[in-house]
Amino acid sequence: MGYQGVALLIAAFIGIGFAAYQYYTQQNTAYTQDSQSRSHVYTYVPPSDEPTDDTCRKRRRSSLGDKCSICQETLMGHIRHLSCKHSFHKDCIEEWFKESRTCPVCRRVV
Numbered sequence: 208m209g210y211q212g213v214a215l216l217i218a219a220f221i222g223i224g225f226a227a228y229q230y231y232t233q234q235n236t237a238y239t240q241d242s243q244s245r246s247h248v249y250t251y252v253p254p255s256d257e258p259t260d261d262t263c264r265k266r267r268r269s270s271l272g273d274k275c276s277i278c279q280e281t282l283m284g285h286i287r288h289l290s291c292k293h294s295f296h297k298d299c300i301e302e303w304f305k306e307s308r309t310c311p312v313c314r315r316v317v
Contacts, residue, residue: 275295275299276311276312277302277303278296280296282294282296284296284297289315290315290317291313291315293311293312293313
């Protein structure tokens, strides 16, 4: 193999390297643009001190077998029903609302 063969081999490696570089930079650019377009999806909702009357309804009884999604125990006693129709123990959901103003099940702002 003479100088022409070595030069051709080096040119082939450079060409393949350049093609691979172009491919990966285009993939990374597409990923970055996709990530930036979804960056507005998550917004912070500050916690609430107490639930308001229009977000929760108080009830004493629930259907048999229903469980509180927070403590996983059967719903009995004082129960709160959110506007999204999910039910929790009064004490459980009040503790939850100290940290977040969203439903623990569907994450809807209440």
